[in-house]
Amino acid sequence: MLYRELGSTGEKVSILGFGTMRLPTVEGVKNQIDKEKANEMLEYGIKNGINYIDTAYPYHGTNFNGEGESERFLGEFLSNGYRDDVFLSTKMPSWTINSKEDMENIFNRQLELLQTDYLDAYMIHSVKQDVWDKLPDLGLFQFLDDLKSSGNVKYVGFSFHDSLDLFLEVIDGYEWDISLTQMNYLDTDYQSGITGLQYSDILGLGNVVMEPLRGGKLSQDIPPDILKTWDKSKIKRSPVEWAFKYLYNMKEVDVVLSGMNTLEQVKENIAIANNSYPNTLNIEEKELIREVAAIYKNKKGNDCNGCGYCMPCPYNVNISDCFKEYNVSLIFDEVESAKHHYKLILDKEKRASNCTDCKKCIRLCTQQINIPDELKKVVKLFGE
Ligand code: SF4
Ligand code: SF4
Incomplete structure (x- = not known):
């Protein structure tokens, strides 16, 4: 030991x-x-x-x-x-x-x-x-x-x-x-x-x-x-x-x-x-x-690295945390536990469903992610 x-x-x-x-x-x-x-x-x-x-x-x-x-x-x-x-x-x-x-x-x-x-x-x-x-x-x-x-x-x-x-x-x-x-x-x-x-x-x-x-x-x-x-x-x-x-x-x-x-x-x-x-x-x-980790991570939905440059969102959406849980669920193909964690760590007002599609965040993203479109996918996966 x-x-x-x-x-x-x-x-x-x-x-x-x-x-x-x-x-x-x-x-x-x-x-x-x-x-x-x-x-x-x-x-x-x-x-x-x-x-x-x-x-x-x-x-x-x-x-x-x-x-x-x-x-x-x-x-x-x-x-x-x-x-x-x-x-x-x-x-x-x-x-x-x-x-x-x-x-x-x-x-x-x-x-x-x-x-x-x-x-x-x-x-x-x-x-x-x-x-x-x-x-x-x-x-x-x-x-x-x-x-x-x-x-x-x-x-x-x-x-x-x-x-x-x-x-x-x-x-x-x-x-x-x-x-x-x-x-x-x-x-x-x-x-x-x-x-x-x-x-x-x-x-x-x-x-x-x-x-x-x-x-x-x-x-x-x-x-x-x-x-x-x-x-x-x-x-x-x-x-x-x-x-x-x-x-x-x-x-x-x-x-x-x-x-x-x-x-x-x-x-x-x-x-x-x-x-x-x-x-x-x-x-x-x-x-x-590192190679194995990269293969797992390639299964994720988008390239959000959690930098937070897109926030604060005027409608309070915690964009990086929404994407974090979304990507984890896709990497491991485990929607239920990721959904549980998503709801646990994100208060209702911070969830993806609050996005109004105002598009103000898109130009701020360091990874050129179409944030509102990706948030719609989060809502589709985890629900309202
Ligand atoms: S598009 Fe959605 S996430 Fe982006 S700033 Fe507007 S409400 Fe917030
Ligand atoms: S700016 Fe882009 S990469 Fe950074 S947290 Fe926001 S969505 Fe993720």
Whole structure:
């Protein structure tokens, strides 16, 4: 197993982290964790070097606003003598918080579920503009300071799925220890992207990344043209191994979270992490990854690079974010999840359907995109 120091914390963590949002479930019962299988996976993982475990309040719940089963299951598992062997991280469900009392109540409940009196890391889950506008005024920073000084929490951080601009604002807004962002070889310019990761690294934060396989899209149902490209490499690797190798090769990345679902996946991912030392890719291999990324990206609908020169739109359309989600859906042929994300990150007044076809933005586009025409395609794909 390859280990890295988690930013400036001095903690030595396994580069492969165990995400517990996709544990195996009992057949036919969506949110009931199959404890026998999940125990076996975690036991194997820990005995073979994984020491970073990630969970969150709503994981394995019936909806994202309530308590899930993941923390309760982990608490039971860790109480069998594993607690001190792992770096345990969980998250505050930021979108459900309306007062400092909510923060305290949920945190105490989380400790109870996890059967522990301290957390190695407490993360603010999914920080977005609305959360960032609200939580500091409710006393978030004092709450986090108190958790650290009381010894209930060693390190604090946040997970993130929004724009780079907001990421920079958030990261500069408090003395965080850890950031958790999305990264894989296709998402270098998506959300906080590589720029965010590098900035976080410069500040000395621990960098944990998620979605190494982009929800399985980089490992399953791989298009023939991509497989053919991977096959050009002298050293043969599976698409999964390429995806992990890419991240392990980045010096800024301390932990790669993988939401493993079977024992076979745990074994495969550990074998890759074991074989990744020394973890350098040569120039040809890096070039090959770039080539594969370019093939994926060529499947997109337009060339928007997110520069933002076309904005502000007089009718409030967030043109670059509309195109970002539109292109992602075409690259991965996954309309439903992109549509969900589109509606999640864009308030109604910022969506493509507000475009009046005034054409004021067209001359401003650095990529000569006919913006209103492309926005019509976004509406066609995602609806009003
Ligand atoms: S054409 Fe649409 S997106 Fe462009 S400025 Fe006008 S309303 Fe905004
Ligand atoms: S100017 Fe063009 S490339 Fe830049 S964000 Fe707007 S649409 Fe995208």
